[in-house]
Amino acid sequence: MAQIRVENLRKSFDQFTAVQGSNFTIDDGTFFAMLGPSGCGKTTTLRMIAGLELPTDGRILLDGEDVTFSRAAARDIAFVFQFFALYPHMNVADNIGFPLKCQGMARREIRGRVAETARLLRIEHLLSKKTSGLSGGDRQRVALGRAMVRRPKAFLMDEPLGALDAEFRHLMCRELRDLHDRIGATTIYVTHDQLEAMSMADRIAIMNGGRVEQIGSPQEVYDRPACLFVADFIGSPPMNFLRFEGSLQPNDEAVSFHGARIAVPAIREPRAAGPLVLGVRPEHIRFSDAAEVRGSVFGAEYLGTTQIVTVDTGYGRVAARLPSSTTVRIGETVGLAFRSERLSLFDAQSGSAIRTAIHEGVGHG
Numbered sequence: 453m454a455q456i457r458v459e460n461l462r463k464s465f466d467q468f469t470a471v472q473g474s475n476f477t478i479d480d481g482t483f484f485a486m487l488g489p490s491g492c493g494k495t496t497t498l499r500m501i502a503g504l505e506l507p508t509d510g511r512i513l514l515d516g517e518d519v520t521f522s523r524a525a526a527r528d529i530a531f532v533f534q535f536f537a538l539y540p541h542m543n544v545a546d547n548i549g550f551p552l553k554c555q556g557m558a559r560r561e562i563r564g565r566v567a568e569t570a571r572l573l574r575i576e577h578l579l580s581k582k583t584s585g586l587s588g589g590d591r592q593r594v595a596l597g598r599a600m601v602r603r604p605k606a607f608l609m610d611e612p613l614g615a616l617d618a619e620f621r622h623l624m625c626r627e628l629r630d631l632h633d634r635i636g637a638t639t640i641y642v643t644h645d646q647l648e649a650m651s652m653a654d655r656i657a658i659m660n661g662g663r664v665e666q667i668g669s670p671q672e673v674y675d676r677p678a679c680l681f682v683a684d685f686i687g688s689p690p691m692n693f694l695r696f697e698g699s700l701q702p703n704d705e706a707v708s709f710h711g712a713r714i715a716v717p718a719i720r721e722p723r724a725a726g727p728l729v730l731g732v733r734p735e736h737i738r739f740s741d742a743a744e745v746r747g748s749v750f751g752a753e754y755l756g757t758t759q760i761v762t763v764d765t766g767y768g769r770v771a772a773r774l775p776s777s778t779t780v781r782i783g784e785t786v787g788l789a790f791r792s793e794r795l796s797l798f799d800a801q802s803g804s805a806i807r808t809a810i811h812e813g814v815g816h817g
């Protein structure tokens with residue numbers, strides 16, 4: 453098992469920089485997701501950690517040992533690809549045991565390791581079957597088995613469930629996390645799907661344009677996004693953003709939003725006046741006749757226990773998640789009350805979150 457650390461990791465392809473100086477440490481046994489839109493540098497980062505790509509700059513440390521220039525085979529890390537090629541002419545046991553055979557391990561020992569791996573993956577009943585007749589999920593399990601059988605220090609997975617249909621992906625997510633809990637190996641999991649990352653990971657790195665924007669637990673990145681990008685990327689529907697010109701002093705309990713008074717969490721550091729953005733999650737909005745921010749109901753999307761109601765205000769369209777029992781009439785004028793202790797504030801120019809009581813866990817729950 454291993455701790456993985458990257459320091460100022462950078463990768464350029466000619467003039468284009470795909471990874472712009474990443475720094476993070478993944479503690480031993482952590483399930484770490486790298487999440488971000490297509491092209492943000494997730495795979496390139498993973499390939500550098502695996503030893504399949506040489507960094508332009510920076511260091512990679514495995515349990516404190518500098519492996520930046522070590523060959524992939526010397527790193528004791530298993531890479532699980534999306535389209536993991538299994539050998540169709542071999543049965544499942546031979547497929548799983550193949551990496552050990554290549555290492556020259558004795559047949560008896562291979563049999564033991566394959567049996568142990570199959571038990572962990574709960575595929576003992578498949579060992580004598582040909583891989584060509586297996587379902588997608590079983591093929592994925594065999595692929596995982598082939599990575600696990602070497603007992604690597606860490607697993608690197610690049611969208612391993614990307615080829616599966618939605619329902620099956622959900623099932624495999626649960627299985628992967630369960631497997632991780634049983635074997636406890638450090639895992640880096642690359643995905644562009646926030647639900648996968650949020651449901652499986654202990655910690656998530658959110659990447660954008662080659663940069664790591666934030667690293668935190670799923671709850672941290674959801675509740676306390678470090679910047680507008682993260683706030684917008686995590687959550688469905690995403691956080692609502694309301695821009696205004698305002699000034700704010702430490703310990704102020706409200707801001708003047710286009711003349712309306714909105715209670716906000718106290719900020720922690722003095723800041724100059726300038727354009728601000730108020731961030732409010734749909735579930736932290738309710739209808740209130742007394743609320744000063746008002747708008748006209750544009751639409752309602754029924755989701756079972758809740759509904760997403762969109763309201764056109766003079767400052768943009770706002771999505772609120774309300775109980776589906778709330779009666780909503782299209783076109784009616786409503787007041788929108790925000791749950792003050794859960795609001796985020798951002799500097800409109802830099803996009804960075806302004807530190808508030810929320811960041812120190814005050815008013816959480």
Ligand code: ATP
Nearest residue numbers: 465468470488489490491492493494495496497644
């Ligand atoms: P995806 O989910 O689409 O795979 P990603 O976040 O994993 O996206 P990367 O595959 O790491 O992104 O690619 C990051 C950027 O680097 C992309 O713009 C890609 O085109 C570019 N890139 C990756 N590999 C190379 C290469 N060998 N030569 C030139 N550009 C590359």
